[in-house]
Amino acid sequence: MKKIMIGLFALLIASACGLANAEDVMLGPSDVVKISVYANPDLALETRITQAGTITFPLLGQVTVGGMTVSAAETKLAGLLAAGGFVRKAQVNILVTTQQSQLVSVLGQVTKPGRYPVDGKPGLIDVLALAGGVLPDGGDVVYLIRKRDGVKTKEVVDLPEVMRSGDLNQNLDLITGDVVYVERAPRFYIYGEVQKPGAYRLERNMTVQQVLSVGGGLTPRGTERGMRIKHRDSAGNVTERAAKQEDVVQIDDVITVK
Known part of the structure; x- marks a missing residue:
């Protein structure tokens, strides 16, 4: 029953918080994007962002988009097309089809261990929900290992206590490179x-x-x-x-x- 409550709570939190708007997604190396320009089908492109954060776009050549949000990259490409005299008032749309740059790792006693995208600032409980929740053999304590300003830290979150208290301050925000680990129950x-x-x-x-x-x-x-x-x-x-x-x-x- 406790595990069911945790899973339901996590799903409710994920729904309430919602995922980040597509325009706020940060682009990075290895992300696959599909780009289209309104009324210019010949400029449609699906490509993978290089490790240097660049793409090669028709007419423009190499363009840096890594580290930019989707909306900022759309604006940049539209501006370059207009500035080059290729398309007047270009309307550029970018769709991230595969996001591999903004990932956290979820390991241990969860239903689906693996790497999950962190659109915006998802919380710890949200990511556990994405991983299918904690298995019956999983412990009550979750370890969050992360690196901030070059310093590695380990946070310990007591899931049943979060459920009982409703204190979402412990639903810690995650960023790229964070590791969530659920060990086996004692x-x-x-x-x-x-x-x-x-x-x-x-x-x-x-x-x-x-x-x-x-x-x-x-x-x-x-x-x-x-x-x-x-x-x-x-x-x-x-x-x-x-x-x-x-x-x-x-x-x-x-x-x-x-």
Whole structure:
């Protein structure tokens, strides 16, 4: 249910925020554009912008459009055609058919990992919606890795907290080159005299009593007095202790029922 709420919320936000106007899309290297000039079909062109940000246009030759918005590039081409005496009052239209310059990467436990266009300033939740949302095995925390002014940073966003609070300040704006990563949800392991031993998703503040319930409860041979917890700390040291029902289980804890 939580994952469904996150997915629906993300789609609603994407619809509410909307994508940027086509004229505001920034052109860049490797983008494929289709250019037409009103009443001049011989000037129609579909081409890929070079790494230097240029295109080769009929009559004009090489023109730099990289780093410009679509509307600015249209105005520039129209001005050059008019200035050269080729077309009076040229009306130029540019359609971006493939955008590869303005992309963010979405990785990890999402339905469709890959690279997605960032038209305008989409938020983190919007891009997760484009990637199909978080998988059931995905964690609650999303990592955003980005570079600003030459400095790499890592932001941590708690998705359930965003849902509960409705605080869209955490719907961080993304730009080209940002990386969104959803790691696998934390797990615990339960073995021994329980009905369904195995590995399970660890929910927040989960107690040993709740873990036993997830494991189907004790077998007729099992006893709560024989429960043990093994825990590995950040340094790799393993400790083992008796488990009580009210104990809070931590990531990768192993609960054994004798």
